[in-house]
Amino acid sequence: MYAKGMTTRDIQKHFEEIYGAEISATMVSNITEKVVALAEEWQARPLEKAYAYVFFDAIHYKVRDDGKVVTKAAYTVLGVDIMGHKDLLGLWIGENEGAHYWAAVCSELKNRGVEEILIACVDGLKGLPEAIKASFPNTEVQLCVIHQIRNSIRYVGSKYQKEFAADLKLIYKATTKDKAEYELENLEKKWGKKYPIVTNSWRNNWEHLSTFFKFPPDIRRVIYTTNAVEALHRQFRKVTKTRSIFPNDQALTKLLFLAAQDVMKKWSMPLRDWAATVSQLALFYEGRIDLGL
Numbered sequence: 706m707y708a709k710g711m712t713t714r715d716i717q718k719h720f721e722e723i724y725g726a727e728i729s730a731t732m733v734s735n736i737t738e739k740v741v742a743l744a745e746e747w748q749a750r751p752l753e754k755a756y757a758y759v760f761f762d763a764i765h766y767k768v769r770d771d772g773k774v775v776t777k778a779a780y781t782v783l784g785v786d787i788m789g790h791k792d793l794l795g796l797w798i799g800e801n802e803g804a805h806y807w808a809a810v811c812s813e814l815k816n817r818g819v820e821e822i823l824i825a826c827v828d829g830l831k832g833l834p835e836a837i838k839a840s841f842p843n844t845e846v847q848l849c850v851i852h853q854i855r856n857s858i859r860y861v862g863s864k865y866q867k868e869f870a871a872d873l874k875l876i877y878k879a880t881t882k883d884k885a886e887y888e889l890e891n892l893e894k895k896w897g898k899k900y901p902i903v904t905n906s907w908r909n910n911w912e913h914l915s916t917f918f919k920f921p922p923d924i925r926r927v928i929y930t931t932n933a934v935e936a937l938h939r940q941f942r943k944v945t946k947t948r949s950i951f952p953n954d955q956a957l958t959k960l961l962f963l964a965a966q967d968v969m970k971k972w973s974m975p976l977r978d979w980a981a982t983v984s985q986l987a988l989f990y991e992g993r994i995d996l997g998l
Contacts, residue, residue, distance in 0.1 A: 706719065707733070707737050707960070707963060708944065708960075708963035708964060708966070708967050709944060709967075710943060710944035710945065710946065710947055710960075710964075711947075712947055712948065713730040713731075713733040713734050713737075714730045715947075716728075716730075716733045717729065717730045717733055737959060738959075740959050740962065740963060741955060741958075741959060743962075744958055744959060744962040747962065748795055748796065749817070750817070751817055751818045752784075752794055752814065752817045752818045752819050753784070753786045753787070753792075753818070753819070754818060754819065754820045754821060755786070755787050755819075755820060755821035755822075755823075755993075755994050755995070756784040756785060756786050756787070756819065756821070756822050756823070757785050757786065757787055757789075757823050757824065757982075757983065757986055757994070758784070758785040758823065758824050758825075758826060758927065758928060758933075759782060759783070759784045759785075759794070759822045759824075759825050759826070760781075760782070760783045760784075760825075760826045760827075760931050760933050760934040761780075761781075761782055761807065761810075761825060761826070761827045761828075761833065761837070761931075761934075762781050762783075762827075762828055762931050762934040762935065762938065763778040763779060763780050763781060763802045764778070764779050764781065764938045764941055764942075765777065765778050765779070765802070766779060766945065766951060766957055767949060767950045767951065768798075768950070768951045768952075768953065768954060768957055769950060769951065769952050769953060770800075770953070770954075774950055775800060776800075776801070777798055777799060777800055777801075777954070777957070778798070778799055778800070778801060778802040778806075779796060779797070779798055779941075779957065779961055780795075780796070780797040780798075780799060780802070780806065780807070780810055781793070781796060781934055781937065781938065782794040782795050782810065782814065782934075783933055783934040783937060784822075785933075785976060787983060787994050787995070788975060788979075788983075789975025789976045789979030789982070789983065790972065790974075790975055791933070791969075791972045791976070792969070792972070793937065793965050793969060794814060794819075795810070795813070795814070796958065796961050796962060796965065797810055797813075798954045798957055798958055802830060803830075803832075804830060804831065804832025804833050804835065804836045805832075805836075807830070807832075807833050807836040807837070808836035808839055808840070811836055811837055811839065811840035811841065812839075812840055814840070815840045815841070819841075821841070821843070821993055821994065822837075822841045822844045823844065823845065823986060823989075823990050823993065823994070824844070824845050824846075824847055824916070824928050825837045825841070825844050825845070825846050825847070826847050826849065826928050826929075826930070826931050826933075827846060827847070827848060827849065827913075827931070828848070828849050828852045828931055829848055829849065829852050829853060829856060829910070834846040834848075834913055843993070845916050846913045846916065847913060847914075847916040847917050847928045847929060848910055848913040848914045848916075849929070849930050849931045850877050850914060850917075850929045850930060851929075851930045851931075851932070852930075852931070853906070853907070853910065853914060854870070854873055854877070856906070857869075857873065857903045857906065857907070858870060860900060860902055860903050861900055861903065865899075869896065869900075869903075872888070872891070872892050872895065872896070873892070875888040875891075875892075876888045876889050876892065876907070877914075877929070879918070881918060882915055882918035882919070885915060885918060886911075886915075889907060889908070889911065892904055892907065893908065916928075917929040919989070920985070920989070921985060923978055923981065923982055923985075924982060924985060924986070927976070927982075937965070937968060940964060940967075940968045941961055941964055941965075943964075944960060944963075944964045945960060945961075945964075948960075
């Protein structure tokens with residue numbers, strides 16, 4: 706019940722109404738504390754040596770800390786291994802999402818046995834690609850195109866948003882990188898003077914925004930957004946929506962761990978058409994992954 710998002714008082718009331726049993730909210734809390742040791746063991750477990758894709762993202766919550774309510778980030782790392790199976794590699798709670806903290810996360814992944822990440826999919830946090838490459842220098846980084854589009858449209862006047870979005874679509878839906886760069890130049894010529902912050906952002910981030918163009922459509926579809934980890938975050942929000950503030954980091958970790966375990970039960974099958982995908986990845990990254998053949 707706790708893993709499904711019920712509060713300790715909800716569970717207390719449920720037991721009383723359904724079973725006629727009187728238990729205190731404190732007792733429920735103490736029982737759920739047993740999960741903490743399991744969460745710590747899970748967080749420290751050894752990981753696979755190689756992952757085809759790893760998605761880095763964070764979700765934010767209000768947590769009471771030293772008598773103050775602060776916003777903290779739950780750092781989430783979701784991996785897809787060489788067999789095509791998804792796995793949540795870990796959860797970390799820290800103040801303010803930042804490249805420095807992500808660097809520590811990457812270092813921990815390496816210490817837990819990860820040697821190879823082919824493609825890292827990230828949001829637009831400045832410094833995150835560098836933080837990843839500090840631990841995994843051969844990893845290719847793909848910035849989430851959807852995040853980039855959303856952030857761009859926010860700075861465009863409502864009168865022009867539809868037209869601007871249509872011009873952006875010509876870039877990220879292009880069939881080749883050369884075609885995309887041609888459309889990016891057109892965007893700069895048309896909108897550069899009016900919205901230089903937006904066009905400069907596309908140009909400055911182009912190295913990591915354009916990584917996906919080198920791959921065939923089935924790989925592009927997976928890596929050009931962080932949708933995989935955002936789907937997990939939607940499940941987190943479902944079970945945390947009844948809590949506006951968490952009393953401490955441990956309470957947040959406990960609930961997210963339980964929610965994650967619930968979601969991961971459904972991750973028993975590899976990604977769609979994985980046999981063809983991993984064969985293509987083996988060609989692009991020859992010698993870096995072992996298919997056991």
